[in-house]
Amino acid sequence: MRITLRLVLRFLGIIALISIVVLSFSQSNIAYKALSNRLSTYETSLSSPKQPTINTTRPIDSVQELWTLWAEVYKATRPDAAKLELMFNAANEPVSADDHSSRTQHREQLQGLDSIPALQTAHTKFVSVLKSWPDHAAEQIFNGTGVVIVGGGEYFGPAIVGIHMLRRSGSNLPVQVFVTDKTEHEDKLCKDYLPKLGAECLILSDFIQGFKVTHYQLKSLAMLLSSFEHVLYLDSDSIPLLNPETELFASEPYTSAGLVIWPDFWISTESPSFYTVTGLGRMPSGLPKSSSEAGQLLINKRKHIKTLLLAIYYNIYGPDFYYPLLSQGALGQGDKETFMAAAMVLDSSYYRVKTGVAKVERNTGFEDKGSAMIQVNPSDDFLEQDGDKPIQPRPAFIHANTPKMNAGHLVDEGDLLSTVDQKPLRLWGSRDEQIRLFGLDLEKTVWELIVQNGCELADVIREWSNRKDLCRRLDEHWDALFKDNL
Numbered sequence: 001m002r003i004t005l006r007l008v009l010r011f012l013g014i015i016a017l018i019s020i021v022v023l024s025f026s027q028s029n030i031a032y033k034a035l036s037n038r039l040s041t042y043e044t045s046l047s048s049p050k051q052p053t054i055n056t057t058r059p060i061d062s063v064q065e066l067w068t069l070w071a072e073v074y075k076a077t078r079p080d081a082a083k084l085e086l087m088f089n090a091a092n093e094p095v096s097a098d099d100h101s102s103r104t105q106h107r108e109q110l111q112g113l114d115s116i117p118a119l120q121t122a123h124t125k126f127v128s129v130l131k132s133w134p135d136h137a138a139e140q141i142f143n144g145t146g147v148v149i150v151g152g153g154e155y156f157g158p159a160i161v162g163i164h165m166l167r168r169s170g171s172n173l174p175v176q177v178f179v180t181d182k183t184e185h186e187d188k189l190c191k192d193y194l195p196k197l198g199a200e201c202l203i204l205s206d207f208i209q210g211f212k213v214t215h216y217q218l219k220s221l222a223m224l225l226s227s228f229e230h231v232l233y234l235d236s237d238s239i240p241l242l243n244p245e246t247e248l249f250a251s252e253p254y255t256s257a258g259l260v261i262w263p264d265f266w267i268s269t270e271s272p273s274f275y276t277v278t279g280l281g282r283m284p285s286g287l288p289k290s291s292s293e294a295g296q297l298l299i300n301k302r303k304h305i306k307t308l309l310l311a312i313y314y315n316i317y318g319p320d321f322y323y324p325l326l327s328q329g330a331l332g333q334g335d336k337e338t339f340m341a342a343a344m345v346l347d348s349s350y351y352r353v354k355t356g357v358a359k360v361e362r363n364t365g366f367e368d369k370g371s372a373m374i375q376v377n378p379s380d381d382f383l384e385q386d387g388d389k390p391i392q393p394r395p396a397f398i399h400a401n402t403p404k405m406n407a408g409h410l411v412d413e414g415d416l417l418s419t420v421d422q423k424p425l426r427l428w429g430s431r432d433e434q435i436r437l438f439g440l441d442l443e444k445t446v447w448e449l450i451v452q453n454g455c456e457l458a459d460v461i462r463e464w465s466n467r468k469d470l471c472r473r474l475d476e477h478w479d480a481l482f483k484d485n486l
């Protein structure tokens with residue numbers, strides 16, 4: 001009797017369990033149907049403007065023709081969606097320099113996902129046009145190796161320091177300095193001074209019409225529109241410390257990957273929705289934990305023309321969509337993640353430097369403040385990962401961003417003085433520390449150039465023209481800190 005009762009109870013239990021499973025399945029099925037109905041209304045409303053096409057037989061004989069062709073595709077694949085808003089900005093969590101663990105997906109911080117289906121539709125269209133385009137269509141238009149910098153206004157000063165340092169590294173590579181439009185083209189500087197340094201000014205608005213681009217968006221366009229096949233892109237404040245021809249372009253990982261990207265201090269914070277939009281579904285495994293820093297970048301445009309065109313898509317539609325998708329409001333949100341993201345989405349090769357970025361600090365008398373970042377030589381980094389001998393990767397760039405090496409701003413904005421006693425202050429740490437890091441007193445070397453350029457160009461660079469006694473004030477700083485090798 002007892003046994004029968006137990007059996008009946010067990011039977012009832014099983015029935016209950018089955019009903020729960022069936023019920024919840026139909027519930028989720030209902031929810032799924034509702035969602036897919038919503039998605040298909042998006043699809044139909046969006047797919048009504050027809051799929052953009054590209055004339056794949058049209059010959060591309062110049063950078064202008066390349067731009068004209070792709071400008072149409074960018075316009076036709078504008079996401080028909082509301083600007084993305086964040087619930088709050090992602091926090092900046094540092095990654096320690098020796099932490100080589102892989103990335104975990106950051107949490108979703110977008111306010112709503114209503115724009116995602118439309119973004120995905122537009123992205124799919126863009127990538128399908130990109131894939132239909134012959135791989136070698138633009139092969140003939142780029143030539144040689146060179147350095148690309150975005151200059152203009154307050155960026156000219158630091159850029160000139162960088163170009164001088166490039167020459168000191170022993171490099172004769174041609175330099176193309178892009179400015180936004182004619183108003184930023186300074187004749188004396190661009191026609192007399194820069195050509196003597198092997199650099200020329202190019203005006204972005206001469207190449208692209210009908211697109212308003214600013215700030216971060218300029219960089220990827222400057223890379224594309226430069227005439228070089230092999231490009232070292234430099235922010236105006238990223239100073240090269242090694243000869244790029246022999247140390248960067250001639251060896252691995254550049255020769256195989258054709259795209260080299262450096263790390264930032266912070267964890268990566270892209271939204272899971274980026275992977276939905278791009279059709280990858282979810283974050284690929286094995287990505288580096290840290291985000292990227294695009295103050296310097298190496299790209300082979302013959303190999304990576306499509307990567308670059310997709311990165312430009314992310315930048316053109318960056319401020320409203322792809323910047324928040326890729327950074328979720330973290331410090332430095334902008335073009336920084338777009339290059340690696342494009343390579344990842346197209347499954348093309350890239351090398352992300354593994355040695356963490358190092359910080360260069362100053363003591364203001366009151367606190368330690370970050371002044372610059374050191375990025376290492378990717379060839380050393382590559383050998384270190386590969387080989388059995390430990391190698392100390394050499395510094396390849398000092399990205400001197402806070403403050404930038406702009407002579408006029410340096411003397412006027414107070415960064416050169418201790419906050420405690422107003423005495424002149426070293427910005428990159430002590431002389432001993434620099435000799436340990438760079439093998440020389442790098443700040444002294446750079447200051448020699450700052451004084452020389454500041455005095456020579458005080459009446460040439462437009463934004464220095466009203467800075468009284470610029471040369472004398474630069475000399476004073478030099479005398480106080482560097483003259484006697486203190």
Ligand SMILES: *[C@@H]1O[C@H](CO)[C@@H](O)[C@H](O)[C@H]1NC(C)=O
Nearest residue numbers: 053054055056057058059060
């Ligand atoms: C594509 O370009 C080729 C070469 O310029 C031209 O002959 C052809 O008419 C173009 N096709 C279309 C559909 O525009």
Ligand SMILES: *[C@@H]1O[C@H](CO)[C@@H](O)[C@H](O)[C@H]1NC(C)=O
Nearest residue numbers: 139140141142143144145227
């Ligand atoms: C590339 O540049 C070199 C040197 O400037 C020149 O001799 C050569 O003709 C150029 N090639 C093309 C395809 O433009």
